[in-house]
Amino acid sequence: MAFRKFLSALGVSAPSVETVVENPRVGPGGTLRLVVTAVGGGADVDIERVRLDVVVRAEDLEYNDKTAWEHPYTVVTVDLDGFRLPAGETVTVRGEVVLPWEMPLTHALGAPITGGRAAVRTELEVDKAVDQGDFDEIEVHALPAQDAILQAYTDLGFRLREAEVKIGFLPELAPRMESRQTESCWQEIDFFFPESVNWGLEELETVLIAREDSLDAHPGGFPPATFVYDELDQQAWTEKLEEHVRAHWQPAHG
Template sequence: MAFRKFLSALGVNAPSVETVVENPKVHPGGLLRCVVTAVGGGADVDIERVRLKVVVRAEDLEANGVKTAWEHPYTVVTADLDGFRLPAGETVTVRGEIELPWEIPLTHGMGAPVPGGRVAVRTELAIENSVDQGDFDEIEVHALPAQDAILQAYTDLGFRLREAEVKIGFLPEQAPHMQSRQTEKCWQEIDFFFPESWKWGREELETVFITREDSLDAHPGGFPPVTFVHAELDQEAWTEALEKHVRGHWLPTSG
């Protein structure tokens, strides 16, 4: 979804700006391509900076408790474009790219939306010593094949996806025993309902993916990870490995 917002600080006949995300469906580690078009108003102005931000819905920043709240997003990565002179009544178009980190939170897994997953591009313009943050252009971050394989493994084992939440900070600060190799200052926690036979006093299992270019760590329930190598994807073997790892920490009540 594109946005058009007049820069009210400049008064009547102010420039208008529109940002279009050319590839709004991406994967972790992918390249996001954006086109920013500015149309001049009644006077020449200098656009000092165009900043593209990839933002996510972070649970820590939404105090109202509404799962779909989108009021105080967390910035994961930014890309700055050069400023330019915008003559009155003329149009200037600039292009920008944003390289997404491998640990970017997901909005979609196994081809379907992940409840709670929200990612967007926000355009920020610096003009005449003021900053206009524009609106959101929401995008879809689809799971890598290896991430989909882990989600499928949970499904095959009888777990049901509940929701996802983004937390700010570093896992070792929260739970050093997780032995995390996290590099981004946020992580996504994906919550599953336990199968009936696995509960052992708990209803949900939280899993964190720490993904890299060649492999990923799946941390079930705050425990050390089981590591999967992308090039060695084997759905049956990965499902067995995940089951063994999770059962090593949760004794099933039956079965």
């Protein structure tokens, strides 16, 4: 999980920079630990700033390809102090990035989610010019409570199709969602309806808004059901989710 980027603007003997994510498997609310190593080239250089961005694939920014990864959306940014890089010498700096509780997932129930991608991107500012490094992809695994909700859908006969990150705030999409969202993006997880249930639609879109102690599960564009982590009970949560989904969808869709 590392990349090497040469600062070509500085000449043939430019310094090389490598960023390593020490724990590339993490969950929402977790902390990424990173090591940035710079090796000096043929001249002394002032690295004015090191920026670490955690980025995700956002559907709004990828218009032509369902798997494109060309215009990632920045979820969180940390700036590290700059430093003097003498010619031929090595300087190593460490950094940490705390992920928000609402961080989009790439993995759930022990498997990758189609459409879920996240990475760390490193930017260096040298002589007022920004050099953007490659992506170092990471895995963002579901919290136990998130896995429990997704397992509940599975137990009810729904089949997970894919996930998409949308930019903005849920109330802009549907004020009735009564969202407690704090981040400026959300992840929509799409399920196929059970074949045994004819509700007039092929898919159910669900949004999970997580916090430190609880999460909200929004079925479609409707208000959420809240689940408290300390009360995790798979059977009880499955029953609660089914009741909530049916309360909003069954009357309208058959």
